[in-house]
Amino acid sequence: MSRHRVEVLIRPRPGLLDPEGKAIHHALASLGFQGVEEVRGGKSVSLEVEAKDPAEARERAEEMCRKLLANPVMEDYEIQMAGDDVPEGA
Amino acid sequence: MSRHRVEVLIRPRPGLLDPEGKAIHHALASLGFQGVEEVRGGKSVSLEVEAKDPAEARERAEEMCRKLLANPVMEDYEIQMAGDDVPEGA
Numbered sequence: 001m002s003r004h005r006v007e008v009l010i011r012p013r014p015g016l017l018d019p020e021g022k023a024i025h026h027a028l029a030s031l032g033f034q035g036v037e038e039v040r041g042g043k044s045v046s047l048e049v050e051a052k053d054p055a056e057a058r059e060r061a062e063e064m065c066r067k068l069l070a071n072p073v074m075e076d077y078e079i080q081m082a083g084d085d086v087p088e089g090a
Numbered sequence: 091m092s093r094h095r096v097e098v099l100i101r102p103r104p105g106l107l108d109p110e111g112k113a114i115h116h117a118l119a120s121l122g123f124q125g126v127e128e129v130r131g132g133k134s135v136s137l138e139v140e141a142k143d144p145a146e147a148r149e150r151a152e153e154m155c156r157k158l159l160a161n162p163v164m165e166d167y168e169i170q171m172a173g174d175d176v177p178e179g180a
Contacts (some may be wrong), residue, residue, distance in 0.1 A: 009097070009134050010134075011134070024135060024158070028158060031157055033150070033154060034140075035141075036139055036140070037093065037138045038136070038138040040135070040137070041133070041134075041135055042134040042135070042136065043131070043133060044099050044100075044101070044134045045114060045130070046130045047127070048126070048127045048128040049126055050127075051125075068117055068118060069114070
């Protein structure tokens with residue numbers, strides 16, 4: 001067993017209202033940041049998970065998301081582990 | 091100019107109180123998740139930034155962090171772009 005660092009990103013599902021993202025977007029525009037689009041607010045949780053390998057750590061983190069960290073009606077989650085490539089889309 | 095997806099993670103600085111992380115840690119333990127450590131709560135902001143290349147998009151996102159998204163006294167930020175490797179530490 002070893003410890004694996006896992007980063008969980010939790011965002012409102014596409015199509016749902018995202019008042020935090022909207023507020024950030026407006027604030028950026030009023031500070032003069034032009035050309036910024038698709039601003040979305042979210043949460044992150046980072047944790048270290050004991051597991052025999054990264055695949056098991058990811059599976060445990062998925063279970064934590066389903067049971068506690070994310071609300072499946074309102075939110076999507078993404079699990080990142082050290083060494084992963086950051087994905088293209090959100 | 092093209093659009094670049096940027097993901098910003100904002101976390102309480104190491105050593106500062108993190109009541110959200112603590113609450114999540116306790117909730118995970120009470121759901122039976124053992125062997126989870128270093129739980130830290132945070133925010134994420136994803137955005138699409140117009141820039142001539144990824145380096146410029148990252149620079150603009152850094153400036154947004156310094157001016158609006160993160161509180162430098164209390165928070166650290168990390169900027170991820172599509173195709174980056176997820177770093178080892180937090």
